[in-house]
């Protein structure tokens with residue numbers, strides 16, 4: 001590595017919260033540090049029946065992050081900034097460049113039933129062979145088809161589609177670019193050619209001209225506009241398109257020293273899989289509904305979206321509404337005290353995607369599958385955590401079957417590692433070590449790709465080594481306390497009684 005110091009700014013927008021993080025690199029020492037300078041909630045807004053992201057609030061918070069960096073004295077040190085966010089959602093711009101409406105939230109019900117109609121018209125095997133994407137009802141492809149059915153004039157008025165980080169970056173720089181990793185989550189990028197699948201778009205009657213050719217992660221894509229610089233009184237900071245899908249950035253930050261590893265990016269979603277050199281488009285991958293998302297620097301992410309800590313977030317939201325506000329840590333404590341293995345859910349059952357009241361939905365699931373119905377908060381959270389850990393085992397074993405590799409343990413990154421009970425349950429369920437850390441996976445991945453683009457770090461494996469040297473990783477080993485093998489069998493039986501995913 002070249003001997004140099006560098007400072008960069010990362011904006012990482014998760015589905016539940018966003019943060020601005022300053023990263024400082026000492027490439028001679030092979031060390032980096034981070035400082036969180038701004039954090040904000042990312043609350044969706046319901047308008048009538050529709051659920052939207054508050055995109056202008058997110059832009060406002062990004063500006064607050066830049067201001068905060070300035071107030072802390074970083075404005076003249078920052079060499080670049082970059083944004084990553086959740087996937088699949090987008091904004092549409094009019095020919096003059098103005099945003100047409102508020103971007104829809106992927107949990108909006110406009111896509112209910114649309115995926116089945118698209119599959120019926122194109123064919124599931126053909127769609128998978130082309131795109132390699134997991135069938136999820138909220139993928140961009142189904143959102144666009146839903147808009148075409150419901151509100152075609154919106155599409156007719158649109159000139160350009162920008163995914164959420166592309167859109168926010170456009171607001172900052174005035175430049176329109178589509179970043180590759182996030183583009184792949186649309187289910188409209190061809191997994192082999194890596195460009196928009198024009199045939200698929202035509203067959204669906206979707207306008208090909210809305211989509212910009214994807215640029216690779218690590219491309220420099222402009223600088224803050226004169227108007228933003230004047231508004232915030234900051235220099236024209238350069239902006240880089242990193243792995244703008246937060247999962248792409250999270251996987252960059254997996255501190256694995258060996259080439260083959262299994263990862264779990266654990267936040268609102270749980271994304272479990274492995275990095276591969278090529279997409280895996282086999283019949284089995286389709287049958288198990290695995291996804292192949294584009295990664296940075298030619299990598300492929302073979303993984304499965306698992307419903308994740310959304311289940312806990314939504315239990316908490318329901319209880320908060322009733323005025324019984326408990327922190328995540330307090331809820332985990334209650335789960336720890338609850339009896340084990342009473343009932344299981346398939347976290348990925350459709351009924352958990354967007355229910356009105358998560359605790360009641362979990363109870364209903366247990367009732368419908370003839371299991372004991374969890375009553376207390378502790379019992380409900382325990383049921384979710386055990387079920388997630390068991391689902392991780394199922395998906396890890398399937399990942400191994402698809403890649404033909406064996407993984408000695410599982411790397412976990414993201415906010416979910418603060419849930420130590422879940423990390424321990426996961427180690428118990430998979431019967432292997434869990435290596436937990438770093439917690440700010442996506443922001444770190446974002447920062448190191450900026451430094452690769454700026455020439456400070458030579459490549460992805462050096463970036464991972466740097467992260468490994470700079471942040472703690474906690475090891476969990478399987479405990480012998482309970483029989484997780486028996487629990488896994490019971491879990492699989494329950495899952496097979498509901499809609500198997």
Ligand SMILES: Nc1ncnc2c1ncn2[C@@H]1O[C@H](COP(=O)(O)OP(=O)(O)OP(=O)(O)O)[C@@H](O)[C@H]1O
Pocket residue numbers: 013014015016017086246266267268269270309310312313328329332414415416417418419420
């Ligand atoms: N102190 C804590 N104890 C237990 N769990 C915690 C704690 N703090 C956070 N969590 C868990 O971490 C989750 C948030 O993780 P994170 O901040 O990575 O999510 P996100 O970035 O919004 O999501 P995503 O990147 O998947 O869109 C919360 O839903 C919560 O379950």
Ligand SMILES: C[C@H](O)[C@H](O)[C@@H](O)C(=O)CO
Pocket residue numbers: 014015085086087088106245246247267268269271305
């Ligand atoms: C819809 C989800 O945001 C997406 O599939 C997931 O990969 C993600 O972005 C998790 O943060």
